[in-house]
Amino acid sequence: MKNRGWIIVFASALIICAVWWLCITAFSSPAKTVGIYQNGELIEKIDLTTVTGEREIELSGEYGRNIVYISNGSIKMKSADCPDKICVKHGELESSGSPIVCLPNKVIIKFEDASEKIDAKAGAAG
Amino acid sequence: MNTKKVILSAVLTAFALVAFVIESAMPPVVPIYGVKIGLANVFTLFALYALGKRSATAVLLIRVSLAAVFAGQAVSLFYSLTGGVLSLLLMISLKRFFPVKRLWALSVLSAVMHNIGQLTAAVILTSTPQILFYFPILVVSGIIAGAVTGLCAQLVLLRLKHIYDKNF
Ligand SMILES: [Zn+2]
Numbered sequence: 001m002k003n004r005g006w007i008i009v010f011a012s013a014l015i016i017c018a019v020w021w022l023c024i025t026a027f028s029s030p031a032k033t034v035g036i037y038q039n040g041e042l043i044e045k046i047d048l049t050t051v052t053g054e055r056e057i058e059l060s061g062e063y064g065r066n067i068v069y070i071s072n073g074s075i076k077m078k079s080a081d082c083p084d085k086i087c088v089k090h091g092e093l094e095s096s097g098s099p100i101v102c103l104p105n106k107v108i109i110k111f112e113d114a115s116e117k118i119d120a121k122a123g124a125a126g
Numbered sequence: 127m128n129t130k131k132v133i134l135s136a137v138l139t140a141f142a143l144v145a146f147v148i149e150s151a152m153p154p155v156v157p158i159y160g161v162k163i164g165l166a167n168v169f170t171l172f173a174l175y176a177l178g179k180r181s182a183t184a185v186l187l188i189r190v191s192l193a194a195v196f197a198g199q200a201v202s203l204f205y206s207l208t209g210g211v212l213s214l215l216l217m218i219s220l221k222r223f224f225p226v227k228r229l230w231a232l233s234v235l236s237a238v239m240h241n242i243g244q245l246t247a248a249v250i251l252t253s254t255p256q257i258l259f260y261f262p263i264l265v266v267s268g269i270i271a272g273a274v275t276g277l278c279a280q281l282v283l284l285r286l287k288h289i290y291d292k293n294f
Contacts, residue, residue: 006231010269017262040253090157103159106252
């Protein structure tokens with residue numbers, strides 16, 4: 001394949017992935033239920049609208065502690081002992097954004113899908 | 127490997143390590159794992175085209191291991207090793223279809239492979255399939271980073287061709 005062929009291939013891949021990413025982020029529901037996971041297991045599910053005042057959740061992993069902070073309907077990683085601090089630099093979790101990830105301590109904070117919420121409601125009703 | 131090759135491989139490894147240290151000292155563009163330029167890869171690519179696959183393998187493996195020691199993070203060793211080895215295997219097996227003039231395209235493929243490998247390692251290690259959310263971002267970042275590092279290596283190789291063709 002010539003240079004031009006490769007440019008076309010990569011440009012299309014770039015566009016497909018950009019559109020894909022926009023679809024994931026733009027059409028995600030305005031969910032307010034957040035799940036905190038560690039080692040792939042659900043630690044806690046929190047409806048941010050029900051938290052009044054401030055709340056801190058402490059998790060401990062291989063590389064020390066992670067402190068999750070909730071206030072005014074928002075959630076963030078307040079501090080962490082992990083070496084890279086990427087989770088802290090992420091800032092507040094946004095419903096249209098990416099989940100907060102701390103790879104060293106294997107912690108993930110993300111909004112739960114709307115579909116899961118509907119399922120839960122249907123389950124409760126039935 | 128002759129002595130010249132061994133020495134040049136060692137020099138390239140040292141350069142790659144310096145590039146890695148400088149890059150990790152800079153603040154991340156986006157707070158997402160795996161989104162980076164990967165400057166150190168320029169030297170692996172150079173080694174592959176100028177000196178061959180054995181030199182490239184040595185440059186990659188020694189750089190990744192030493193980088194883990196310098197950064198003091200055993201956890202990152204697993205991720206970078208998975209991504210690095212997968213992308214190197216891809217480059218070695220496809221190199222014959224890519225002359226130096228199209229090295230950049232091979233570099234893009236290998237960077238995307240590197241990011242997919244790292245993402246898979248992260249999913250397995252944290253047993254959290256939700257991280258796959260990042261897949262499109264990592265493909266985009268791989269394409270851009272691969273093109274940049276590939277072009278760097280390509281331009282240098284084209285200019286130095288008369289030197290390494292004579293000596294190695
Ligand atoms: Zn962290």
